[in-house]
Amino acid sequence: MAFGIQSIDRQTLKNNVVGLAKAAKIFNIPTTISTVESESFSGYTFPELLDVFPNAKTLERSSMNSWDDQKVRDALKAAGRKKIVAAGLWTEVCITTFALCAMQDAGYEFYVVADACGGNTREAHDYAMQRMIQAGVVPVTWQQVLLEWQRDWAHHDTYDAVMQLVKEHSGAYGMGVDYAYTMVHKAAQRTATPHESLAPVPAR
Secondary structure (H helix, E strand, O other), X not given: OHHHOOOOOHHHHHHHHHXXXXXXXXXXXXXXXXXXXXXXXXXXXXXXXXXXXXXXXXXXXXXXXHHHOHHHHHHHHHHOOOEEEEEEEOHHHHHHHHHHHHHHHHOOEEEEEEEEEEOOOHHHHHHHHHHHHHHOOEEEOHHHHHHHHHXXXXXXXXXXXXXXXXXXXXXXXXXXXXXXXXXXXXXXOOOOOOOOOOOOOOOO
16 A cells, blocks of 8 residues: 555655554553555555564454454454554545544544555645544644653653654654764764774875
8 A cells, every 4th residue: 555655755654654653662552553455455564563563463454444343443442542543544545434433433532643644645645634633633743642652751761762762763853862862972872783983094
């Protein structure tokens, strides 16, 4: 399904989806991964996303609307939450139908992570978001969700993991954090292995 995305750069989309998934894992948010006709039509879920939750089962569906699948309803009920934070493809189909039905049929409070969703066109994504907002959906971004979950930098139990996630997935913000750590606070560079820096030698 990602091949048809035109509303957002596809690599950016993958970055945001995986960043959101890692945020959910840091804060122990119950997470459901569902796909529709993966072997016959849609293709498999991003492997980088599946690797965030290596023991999670992917809930296969035949309907474009997740709410039409009983496994999805059961997973949401088992989580015991009344708020759903959703991301996926395509915004104008799978996300919209899921949001409208979950709110109407079960009274869920529904949040759509706009920059972790993608539409077939920019207009398709934008008008789908507008339609959902009119129906009561709350639009958010993946980094907004991450920082709302963190809420207070004094929450040291999640601070380091959040900072690591920011450095890996938050673009310019993450670069700024890296700069502050290394240049201001004199922390070691964030590399998997040490790298030697050779001093300049003027050419003769």
